[in-house]
Amino acid sequence: xxxxxxxxxxxxxxxxxxxxxxxxxxxxxxxxxxxxxxxxxxxxxxxxxxxxxxxxxxxxxxxxxxxxxxxxxxxxxxxxxxxxxxxxxxxxxxxxxxxxxxxxxxxxxxxxxxxxxxxxxxxxxxxxxxxxxxxxxxxxxxxxxxxxxxxxxxxxxxxxxxxxxxxxxxxxxxxxxxxxxxxxxxxxxxxxxxxxxxxxxxxxxxxxxxxxxxxxxxxxxxxxxxxxxxxxxxxxxxxxxxxxxxxxxxx
Amino acid sequence: xxxxxxxxxxxxxxxxxxxxxxxxxxxxxxxxxxxxxxxxxxxxxxxxxxxxxxxxxxxxxxxxxxxxxxxxxxxxxxxxxxxxxxxxxxxxxxxxxxxxxxxxxxxxxxxxxxxxxxxxxxxxxxxxxxxxxxxxxxxxxxxxxxxxxxxxxxxxxxxxxxxxxxxxxxxxxxxxxxxxxxxxxxxxxxxxxxxxxxxxxxxxxxxxxxxxxxxxxxxxxxxxxxxxxxxxxxxxxxxxxxxxxxxxxxxxxxxxxxxxxxxxxxxxxxxxxxxxxxxxxxxxxxxxxxxxxxxxxxxxxxxxxxxxxxxxxxxxxxxxxxx
Ligand SMILES: Nc1ncnc2c1ncn2[C@@H]1O[C@H](COP(=O)(O)OP(=O)(O)OP(=O)(O)O)[C@@H](O)[C@H]1O
Ligand SMILES: [Mg+2]
Numbered sequence: 001x002x003x004x005x006x007x008x009x010x011x012x013x014x015x016x017x018x019x020x021x022x023x024x025x026x027x028x029x030x031x032x033x034x035x036x037x038x039x040x041x042x043x044x045x046x047x048x049x050x051x052x053x054x055x056x057x058x059x060x061x062x063x064x065x066x067x068x069x070x071x072x073x074x075x076x077x078x079x080x081x082x083x084x085x086x087x088x089x090x091x092x093x094x095x096x097x098x099x100x101x102x103x104x105x106x107x108x109x110x111x112x113x114x115x116x117x118x119x120x121x122x123x124x125x126x127x128x129x130x131x132x133x134x135x136x137x138x139x140x141x142x143x144x145x146x147x148x149x150x151x152x153x154x155x156x157x158x159x160x161x162x163x164x165x166x167x168x169x170x171x172x173x174x175x176x177x178x179x180x181x182x183x184x185x186x187x188x189x190x191x192x193x194x195x196x197x198x199x200x201x202x203x204x205x206x207x208x209x210x211x212x213x214x215x216x217x218x219x220x221x222x223x224x225x226x227x228x229x230x231x232x233x234x235x236x237x238x239x240x241x242x243x244x245x246x247x248x249x250x251x
Numbered sequence: 252x253x254x255x256x257x258x259x260x261x262x263x264x265x266x267x268x269x270x271x272x273x274x275x276x277x278x279x280x281x282x283x284x285x286x287x288x289x290x291x292x293x294x295x296x297x298x299x300x301x302x303x304x305x306x307x308x309x310x311x312x313x314x315x316x317x318x319x320x321x322x323x324x325x326x327x328x329x330x331x332x333x334x335x336x337x338x339x340x341x342x343x344x345x346x347x348x349x350x351x352x353x354x355x356x357x358x359x360x361x362x363x364x365x366x367x368x369x370x371x372x373x374x375x376x377x378x379x380x381x382x383x384x385x386x387x388x389x390x391x392x393x394x395x396x397x398x399x400x401x402x403x404x405x406x407x408x409x410x411x412x413x414x415x416x417x418x419x420x421x422x423x424x425x426x427x428x429x430x431x432x433x434x435x436x437x438x439x440x441x442x443x444x445x446x447x448x449x450x451x452x453x454x455x456x457x458x459x460x461x462x463x464x465x466x467x468x469x470x471x472x473x474x475x476x477x478x479x480x481x482x483x484x485x486x487x488x489x490x491x492x493x494x495x496x497x498x499x500x501x502x503x504x505x506x507x508x509x510x511x512x513x514x515x516x517x518x519x520x521x522x523x524x525x526x527x528x529x530x531x532x533x534x535x536x537x538x539x540x541x542x543x544x545x546x547x548x549x550x551x552x553x554x555x556x557x558x559x560x561x562x563x564x565x566x567x568x569x570x571x572x573x574x
Contacts, residue, residue, distance in 0.1 A: 056458070087463060094459075108464035
């Protein structure tokens with residue numbers, strides 16, 4: 001299958017410091033892909049390069065090519081249009097606190113100029129169902145988003161990201177601030193979601209990576225050490241550094 | 252240590268510090284009480300001074316429109332209207348400019364420009380009123396005259412007898428518009444500097460959440476940053492309003508101090524503080540003096556009400572746990 005996302009010789013710098021080195025990576029459509037590795041190895045840095053978030057960080061620089069459906073996302077394109085196609089869910093739930101649940105979900109649609117209330121409600125329901133949140137919030141769509149629990153807020157953020165129908169969803173440790181139950185719900189979600197969207201998820205939780213992902217990439221101090229099908233990475237890694245990491249011997 | 256038994260030592264230390272605490276608490280309490288006493292005394296003086304006019308006019312004082320020291324007829328309505336109109340119109344002009352300057356300084360300007368611009372805006376708050384008043388007389392007044400002339404002395408107005416009533420009787424440049432403009436400039440720094448600080452405090456993850464949905468920079472500002480900062484910005488607006496309601500000298504210098512309900516942008520009128528400042532020393536009789544004091548009392552009451560309402564609004568719109 002043709003990769004939906006392709007990274008070639010990607011180097012990412014903060015000032016003079018190179019945080020990520022020579023990454024080559026292909027991501028197939030409709031898969032869940034885990035990025036793992038010890039703290040500070042560059043997972044977040046790499047992930048944020050994929051939707052041009054580094055444009056917002058002064059001093060950060062991305063070299064190499066990253067293509068989405070064959071189109072260079074650092075080429076002659078508007079980063080805004082790239083971010084519409086590649087959504088992101090952050091480590092800490094970050095709903096917009098002054099907006100209602102409904103307004104949060106449809107914030108991206110409103111940016112896209114959609115005003116029709118019927119359409120907004122329809123998309124909101126679809127996205128909230130995708131994020132397994134609909135039943136919990138359908139009676140409080142017009143209450144402030146800050147009234148939801150942390151786990152609900154994170155699913156709200158997932159619904160918000162899904163509402164604009166991105167091709168790829170980037171998730172940076174989306175469950176690290178959540179309780180086991182909310183974590184389990186979000187993990188269940190991912191396998192359902194992948195029929196609609198390709199997921200790239202950063203996680204520190206080996207069990208999570210093993211449970212939810214189809215491929216796993218192991219990063220170490222800025223290098224992509226090994227990338228492959230998740231069962232192979234966890235049962236039969238080629239690199240011994242990968243093996244010691246996934247078996248918990250370091251990191 | 253003067254104590255002989257070692258076991259007393261900690262207690263002694265605790266005793267000394269709690270005695271210090273006690274003293275400190277006493278001093279603080281006295282200072283706090285002193286503030287309350289001053290506040291109550293001021294209020295008492297205002298009420299006592301207002302009594303003759305309160306006895307004479309009662310509640311109707313608020314709605315009486317005549318202010319005539321020849322016939323000794325007094326009423327507060329022209330000045331209440333003058334104060335409210337100048338203050339809110341000034342805010343209408345100042346707040347968008349102030350927010351724009353805060354957004355520019357925090358989101359657009361490179362640091363070498365943001366620092367001096369921010370500093371200059373703050374400096375505006377440190378300029379004495381009288382300087383603003385002079386500047387308004389020398390710069391704003393002629394501009395207002397020009398603007399008025401340009402608007403009203405169009406041939407099709409002047410040569411048309413049925414429109415002649417539109418033309419202000421006297422276009423001296425001293426009046427409502429000049430007062431509003433100078434007030435607007437004077438109150439910008441309060442909203443601007445508070446807005447700048449609260450915009451800086453908007454968490455990065457709020458901005459990134461909006462960017463990640465495909466927002467442009469302007470959309471991030473409008474849909475994520477400003478809503479998040481709104482309670483703090485509103486607090487700054489209230490500071491500006493407080494300044495506008497109470498500002499005396501600069502307004503007195505340019506508003507014309509005509510004790511009539513304002514009849515047009517270019518016409519002279521007076522505010523509560525400007526009428527007190529311009530007439531108190533020349534008050535011809537007790538009733539006039541007392542009426543002026545009552546206007547002071549009303550200004551005090553209006554300020555308290557505005558602040559109280561502002562608190563309620565801020566509490567309502569505050570983002571949970573921030574600002
Ligand atoms: N804004 C920044 N400016 C400078 N250096 C940075 C910045 N962000 C990250 N770094 C550095 O880049 C390296 C990679 O950081 P990154 O956040 O990508 O790691 P990570 O794998 O996501 O770690 P964690 O698992 O702790 O989230 C680290 O050495 C970090 O100190
Ligand atoms: Mg990270």
